[in-house]
Amino acid sequence: MWFYRFRQALIALLLPWLLAVITQSAGRLYLLLTYGTPEALNGFGMDIKRMFWIGGLFDIRITSLLFVPCLLIAGLLAISSRSFQCWQRFWPWLAAILSTIVTTVTVGNIFYYATYERAIDIFVFGLVEDDTAAVLATMWHDYPVIRGLLSLALFAAIIFWLYRRWQRRLSAKPERKINLPISAISTLVILAVCFVGMRGSIGTFPLRQSDGQVSEVKMLNMLTPNGLIAFNWAFKAHSEDNTFADATDxxxxxxxxxxxDKPTAASLTPFSARTDVNPLAxxxxxxxxxxxxxxxxxxxxxxxxxxxxxxxxxxxxxxxxxxxxxxxxxxxxxxxxxxxxxxxxxxxxxxxxxxxxxxxxxxxxxxxxxxxxxxxxxxxxxxxxxxxxxxxxxxxxxxxxxxxxxxxxxxxxxxxxxxxxxxxxxxxxxxxxxxxxxxxxxxxxxxxxxxxxxxxxxxxxxxxxxxxxxxxxxxxxxxxxxxxxxxxxxxxxxxxxxxxxxxxxxxxxxxxxxxxxxxxxxxxxxxxxxxxxxxxxxxxxxxxxxxxxxxxxxxxxxxxxxxxxxxxxxxxxxxxxxxxxxxxxxxxxxxxxxxxxxxxxxxxxxxxxxxxxxxxxxxxxxxxxxxxxxxxxxxxxxxxxxxxxxxxxxxxxxxxxxxxxxxxxxxxxxx
Known part of the structure; x- marks a missing residue:
C-alpha cells in the first residue's frame, strides 16, 4: 500500500511541477517576443533554440528542487494511512504557495529585464542597500503594484482551488496493492528521475551558471536563466561580494x-605613475x-x-x-x-x-x-x-x-x-x-x-x-x-x-x-x-x-x-x-x-x-x-x-x- 500512496503523491505533485515549468518558460517566451527584434536576432535561430533548451533545463532543475523534497516528505508520511491523509489535506496549500512564489519571481524577472536589460542579478539587493523608501517609491510609480498584488492574490486563490480539485479526484480512486518487485523498481526509477531533474544534467556536473552562456547575443544569454535560478546566483554573488580572494603572486x-605584454613580477608597482612637472599648477x-x-x-x-x-x-x-x-x-x-x-x-x-x-x-x-x-x-x-x-x-x-x-x-x-x-x-x-x-x-x-x-x-x-x-x-x-x-x-x-x-x-x-x-x-x-x-x-x-x-x-x-x-x-x-x-x-x-x-x-x-x-x-x-x-x-x-x-x-x-x-x-x- 505504501507505493500506491507514494505514487499518488507523485501524480498529485506533477500538476504544480508542470505548471511551474510552463510558467517560467512562458516568461522567457514573453520576453523574447516583447524585446527581441527580427533585426537583432536574424541569423541566430540555432542560438534561440539552444536558449529555450538550456532555459527549459534550468526550469526543470529549479522546479524539481522545489517539489522533489515535497515528494520525499510525502513518501515518509505514506508509511501510515493516517499521516498520509494529513499530507493529502496539506499539500494543496504548500503547492499553491510554491506556485505563487514561482509566478511572482517570474513576473519580477520580466520587470527587472524591462528596466535593466538583464536577468535578476546582484543589484536586486539595492532594494535594501539603496535608499529603500526611494526604491519602493520608484516601484510604486513605475509599476502596477496594486493591480499586480490583486492579480497575484487571485492567481493564488485559483491555483489553490485547482490543486484541491485535483487531490479530490485522486482520492476518489480506491487504494490497491502493487506487487513488491514492481514497487521497488518503480521507486528507484522515480528517485533517479528526480535526482536528474534536480541536477538538470546527466553529465559530470549539474547545470551551472556558465551553461547560461548560449550565444554572442546578450539578450539570449539574459533570457536563458529563469527568475529563481538567477536570484539564486545573485544571492551567492552577494554573499561572496564581501569576500576578498587571496591575491597570489x-x-x-x-x-x-x-x-x-611583458614579463612582470607580482606587485602593485606597475600601477605607480607620476604627473609631469607643471610649474603653473x-x-x-x-x-x-x-x-x-x-x-x-x-x-x-x-x-x-x-x-x-x-x-x-x-x-x-x-x-x-x-x-x-x-x-x-x-x-x-x-x-x-x-x-x-x-x-x-x-x-x-x-x-x-x-x-x-x-x-x-x-x-x-x-x-x-x-x-x-x-x-x-x-x-x-x-x-x-x-x-x-x-x-x-x-x-x-x-x-x-x-x-x-x-x-x-x-x-x-x-x-x-x-x-x-x-x-x-x-x-x-x-x-x-x-x-x-x-x-x-x-x-x-x-x-x-x-x-x-x-x-x-x-x-x-x-x-x-x-x-x-x-x-x-x-x-x-x-x-x-x-x-x-x-x-x-x-x-x-x-x-x-x-x-x-x-x-x-x-x-x-x-x-x-x-x-x-x-x-x-x-x-x-x-x-x-x-x-x-x-x-x-x-x-x-x-x-x-x-x-x-x-x-x-x-x-x-x-x-x-x-x-x-x-x-x-x-x-x-x-x-x-x-x-x-x-x-x-x-x-x-x-x-x-x-x-x-x-x-x-x-x-x-x-x-x-x-x-x-x-x-x-x-x-x-x-x-x-x-x-x-x-x-x-x-x-x-x-x-x-x-x-x-x-x-x-x-x-x-x-x-x-x-x-x-x-x-x-x-x-x-x-x-
Whole structure:
C-alpha cells in the first residue's frame, strides 16, 4: 500500500511541477517576443533554440528542487494511512504557495529585464542597500503594484482551488496493492528521475551558471536563466561580494604579464605613475570640479536638435569646450561607477564591505590630499546611501554635503524620491568655490546629481520647453517610457543639463573661472532603452566626457575629439592638468597627452573595450567590430582579427581580473 500512496503523491505533485515549468518558460517566451527584434536576432535561430533548451533545463532543475523534497516528505508520511491523509489535506496549500512564489519571481524577472536589460542579478539587493523608501517609491510609480498584488492574490486563490480539485479526484480512486518487485523498481526509477531533474544534467556536473552562456547575443544569454535560478546566483554573488580572494603572486604575475605584454613580477608597482612637472599648477593650484551626472548618456543627448533643446544653458559650453564622445562608463550602475572612481574597485559594494576602512593605495583622492587640497563631496541625494557618508571621510573627504544639509541651507528646496533638485547642489558648489577663493583654499569638488532618475519629475516651477519626438523616436524609446512619462524623461534630462550649464556659466563669469577646471560625465547610460541589436553593444555603455580647462592651464595639452576613452581615464587626465610632479595610482591614461600611452589608453567597460578602429566585445565568444561610421558609437559587422588585434583582445581580456587582483592585493595588505 505504501507505493500506491507514494505514487499518488507523485501524480498529485506533477500538476504544480508542470505548471511551474510552463510558467517560467512562458516568461522567457514573453520576453523574447516583447524585446527581441527580427533585426537583432536574424541569423541566430540555432542560438534561440539552444536558449529555450538550456532555459527549459534550468526550469526543470529549479522546479524539481522545489517539489522533489515535497515528494520525499510525502513518501515518509505514506508509511501510515493516517499521516498520509494529513499530507493529502496539506499539500494543496504548500503547492499553491510554491506556485505563487514561482509566478511572482517570474513576473519580477520580466520587470527587472524591462528596466535593466538583464536577468535578476546582484543589484536586486539595492532594494535594501539603496535608499529603500526611494526604491519602493520608484516601484510604486513605475509599476502596477496594486493591480499586480490583486492579480497575484487571485492567481493564488485559483491555483489553490485547482490543486484541491485535483487531490479530490485522486482520492476518489480506491487504494490497491502493487506487487513488491514492481514497487521497488518503480521507486528507484522515480528517485533517479528526480535526482536528474534536480541536477538538470546527466553529465559530470549539474547545470551551472556558465551553461547560461548560449550565444554572442546578450539578450539570449539574459533570457536563458529563469527568475529563481538567477536570484539564486545573485544571492551567492552577494554573499561572496564581501569576500576578498587571496591575491597570489602566481595569479598577479600571469595577469600583469598578459596585460602589460611583458614579463612582470607580482606587485602593485606597475600601477605607480607620476604627473609631469607643471610649474603653473605648482604655484597656482587650480580648483577642480568633477560632476558626475545621473544617467547622462550619450544616446539621449543625441536626440537634441536646433528645434528641440535638450541642453539648455549647457549648450554653449557643450559646443565650444573640450568633449569626448567616443567614451564609455566603466560601471553600469551608479554605485558601481562611483566606487571605481573612488578607489578603482570592481566590487560595487566596497563602500559597505569589511574593507571599507582600508587605507587604499588606489584612493583616487590621495594625489590631491598630498598637494594640500580640501576634498568636498556634494550630492543632491541621501548621504547615507550605500554608506557613502562613512566611507568617503575615510578616504580624505573633509566636507560631505547631501540632501539634508542642502535642505537645511535652502529651506525652499522640495524633497522628492531621490533627493532635492540638482540646482541646490550646484548653488552650494558655487558658494563653496567662492568661499574657497576668498580664503585662498584650493579645493576638489566631486558631485553626484540625482534628478534625472526614475520616477522622473522636474522640480516645481521649472519652465519646461516643448520637446516633440517623432513617431520613430517614440517607438525607439518605448521600452524606456511612453506618453507623458517619456516627456518627463526628456524634461528632467534638460533640467539636469541646464543646471550644469548654469553652474559652468557662473564659474566662467567669475575671476575664479581662470583657475577652476570642470569635468563632467554620466554615471551610466540611461537604463531601460534596450540595446538588443549587436551593432549597439557599445551604445548601451556610452556617456560623454566634458572638460572646461582655463586657457592658462592648457599648456602641453593636446585635445583630439576623436580619441576614445572611459571613466578610468578621467582622473589621470585631471591629475596632469592640475598637479605637478605628483605620484598617483594608474589604471588609465591622460587623454590630453601629446602621445597616448599604448598600454593604458582605450575605453574600457567589463563588456566592451573601444579603440579608434572599433570595439572588442569581451562577452560571449569575443569578437572585434569596426565602427560603422567615422563618428558615433554604432558598430559594424564582426571581422576577423589581425595578429595585433588578437594581442590587444587578449590584453584587455585580462583587465577585469587584474582590477580584482589589485583590489584583493590591497585588502590583504600584500605589498
Amino acid at each position: 602566481e595569479q598577479g604575475e600571469a595577469l600583469l604579464s598578459r596585460f602589460l 605648482k604655484s597656482n593650484p587650480p580648483n577642480v570640479v568633477l560632476a558626475v551626472m545621473e544617467s547622462m548618456g550619450y544616446h539621449l543627448e543625441s536626440y537634441d536638435r536646433p528645434d528641440r533643446d535638450l541642453f539648455g544653458a549647457l549648450r554653449q559650453h557643450w559646443l565650444t569646450d573640450w568633449r569626448f564622445e567616443r567614451f564609455i562608463s566603466e560601471g553600469d550602475g551608479t554605485i558601481d561607477t562611483l566606487n571605481r572612481f573612488f578607489v578603482r574597485s570592481p566590487m560595487s559594494g566596497i563602500s559597505q564591505s569589511s574593507a571599507q576602512a582600508l587605507d587604499f593605495d588606489s584612493n583616487m583622492f590621495k594625489p590631491y590630499l598630498a598637494n594640500g587640497y580640501k576634498i568636498i563631496f556634494v550630492t543632491s541625494g541621501n548621504g547615507s546611501w550605500r554608506n557613502l557618508n562613512q566611507f568617503l571621510p575615510r578616504l580624505g573627504v573633509s566636507e560631505f554635503m547631501e540632501q539634508n544639509g542642502l535642505k537645511k541651507r535652502y529651506p525652499q528646496a522640495h524633497m522628492s524620491t531621490w533627493g532635492i533638485p540638482d540646482e541646490y547642489m550646484f548653488r552650494y558648489m558655487e558658494e563653496r568655490l567662492a568661499e574657497a577663493d576668498k580664503k585662498g583654499e584650493h579645493i576638489l569638488i566631486m558631485s553626484m546629481s540625482t534628478t534625472h532618475h526614475p520616477p522622473y519629475k522636474t522640480p516645481d516651477g521649472y519652465q519646461k520647453t516643448n520637446i516633440q519626438l517623432t513617431d520613430a523616436e517614440k517607438k525607439r524609446l518605448s521600452n524606456l517610457a511612453s506618453g507623458d512619462e517619456l516627456q518627463e524623461v526628456m524634461h528632467t534630462l534638460r533640467y539636469a543639463n541646464d543646471q550644469l550649464g548654469q553652474f559652468i556659466s557662473w564659474v566662467k563669469s567669475q575671476p575664479l573661472g581662470g583657475h577652476t577646471i570642470i569635468a563632467a560625465t554620466g554615471d551610466h547610460n540611461v537604463r531601460g532603452i534596450g540595446y538588443q541589436d549587436t551593432h549597439e553593444l557599445v551604445l548601451g555603455h556610452a556617456v560623454p566626457f566634458y572638460l572646461y580647462v582655463p586657457q592658462a592651464y592648457r599648456d602641453h595639452s593636446h585635445f583630439d575629439a576623436a580619441r576614445v576613452g572611459s571613466h578610468k581615464d578621467i582622473w589621470p587626465t585631471l591629475y596632469q592638468l592640475s598637479l605637478s610632479d605628483t605620484p598617483y595610482y594608474r589604471t588609465g591614461c591622460n587623454l590630453l597627452a601629446e602621445k597616448l600611452d599604448d598600454i593604458w589608453c582605450q575605453g574600457y567597460n567589463p563588456e566592451a573595450v573601444i579603440t579608434p578602429q572599433g570595439a572588442y566585445i569581451l562577452t560571449g565568444k569575443g569578437e572585434f567590430r569596426p565602427w560603422a561610421a567615422n563618428k558615433g558609437l554604432l558598430l559594424g559587422d564582426p571581422q576577423t582579427m589581425t595578429p595585433e588585434q588578437e594581442k590587444q583582445f587578449n590584453r584587455w581580456g585580462a583587465f577585469t581580473d587584474l582590477l580584482w587582483w589589485q583590489l584583493n592585493r590591497q585588502v590583504h595588505g600584500q605589498k
